[in-house]
Amino acid sequence: MTLKKSTIFDKKADIIFFNGDVNDLLKEIPDEFIQLIVTSPPYNLGKEYEEKTDIQTYLSQQEEIITKCVRTLKPEGSICWQVGNYVENGEIIPLDIALFPIFSKLNLHLRNRIVWHYGHGLHATNRFSGRYEVILWFTKTDNYVFNLDPIRIPQKYPQKKYYKGPKKGQLSGNPLGKNPSDVWNIPNVKSNHVEKTKHPCQFPVELIERLVLSMSNENEWVFDPFMGVASTAIASLLHNRRAIGAEIIKDYVQVGWERIKQAEKGQLRIRPMDRPVYNPEKPNVYIPPKKVTIDSDSDISQARLFEKGENYQKDQKYEDNL
Numbered sequence: 001m002t003l004k005k006s007t008i009f010d011k012k013a014d015i016i017f018f019n020g021d022v023n024d025l026l027k028e029i030p031d032e033f034i035q036l037i038v039t040s041p042p043y044n045l046g047k048e049y050e051e052k053t054d055i056q057t058y059l060s061q062q063e064e065i066i067t068k069c070v071r072t073l074k075p076e077g078s079i080c081w082q083v084g085n086y087v088e089n090g091e092i093i094p095l096d097i098a099l100f101p102i103f104s105k106l107n108l109h110l111r112n113r114i115v116w117h118y119g120h121g122l123h124a125t126n127r128f129s130g131r132y133e134v135i136l137w138f139t140k141t142d143n144y145v146f147n148l149d150p151i152r153i154p155q156k157y158p159q160k161k162y163y164k165g166p167k168k169g170q171l172s173g174n175p176l177g178k179n180p181s182d183v184w185n186i187p188n189v190k191s192n193h194v195e196k197t198k199h200p201c202q203f204p205v206e207l208i209e210r211l212v213l214s215m216s217n218e219n220e221w222v223f224d225p226f227m228g229v230a231s232t233a234i235a236s237l238l239h240n241r242r243a244i245g246a247e248i249i250k251d252y253v254q255v256g257w258e259r260i261k262q263a264e265k266g267q268l269r270i271r272p273m274d275r276p277v278y279n280p281e282k283p284n285v286y287i288p289p290k291k292v293t294i295d296s297d298s299d300i301s302q303a304r305l306f307e308k309g310e311n312y313q314k315d316q317k318y319e320d321n322l
């Protein structure tokens, strides 16, 4: 079964990639429609896709978009804003600190400030080289989705047992694994990364898989307002969520559709979530890139078919060439 694709807002679609300003897409999204918003906005660094402005102008533009995004979020929903530093004359402004008051004013609840650590980047000469960025995870209410089991990681000592007390002899850790904590060591997408495209700063898919699995359920909508080459969408569709995003640069949207096409053919290669980070002192067993597919006959796809009713066959030809 082919997933239904659209280039404009359509409640019946599985994938919506809007080529244009996110403010225009936001006008079409109903209130409380989205379960999870995950994005990495422009950092105002003067990259090829952004015009550098003063920090106050940047923050008020962000505030406008964040406010509109929050309107679209379900009460059980989450919003994850992934940011690094704004740099001027060698001085840094951590954007999570600058953006926090915007979310706070909107009465959102900060659940974690996740530190995303990676091993590669520019080598600074007048300060320490930056090797982390931050994901601010907010929920809309206190009644929010958080699924820990699908994202557990292996225990350090899986065989460790209680040595006294009523549980003596039983495993002391959860056999499903442990909570991955709020510091994540995940390689960033540099030139030798299996997922690298022409985009200068794309998300590694595994970073977003962890957010998608823990903060949404199957068939729900995941929205990336600044979607780039659709990494959030890929992570979402791999786990049977629906994906919506906006991207102002046509070329990136096109790469996004190409990646979807590859995934539908089972040919998209991603770095697997369970592959350990390379450590030259302790080389591990090599886990190769994984070829993934989003076109499935899973139960959820069948459920979607059912939901779409008898018009589905007719609709299926819609934008078939994407």
Ligand SMILES: C[S@@+](CC[C@H](N)C(=O)[O-])C[C@H]1O[C@@H](n2cnc3c(N)ncnc32)[C@H](O)[C@@H]1O
Binding pocket: 020, 021, 022, 023, 039, 040, 041, 042, 043, 049, 050, 199, 201, 202, 203, 204, 225, 226, 227, 228, 229, 230, 231, 232, 246, 247, 248, 249, 252
């Ligand atoms: C940091 S990148 C996101 C990359 C993305 N996470 C990925 O994995 O490819 C930010 C993206 O936002 C896009 N962008 C900037 N302003 C926009 C706007 N007003 N509406 C939609 N997209 C915008 C840029 O072109 C850029 O590709």
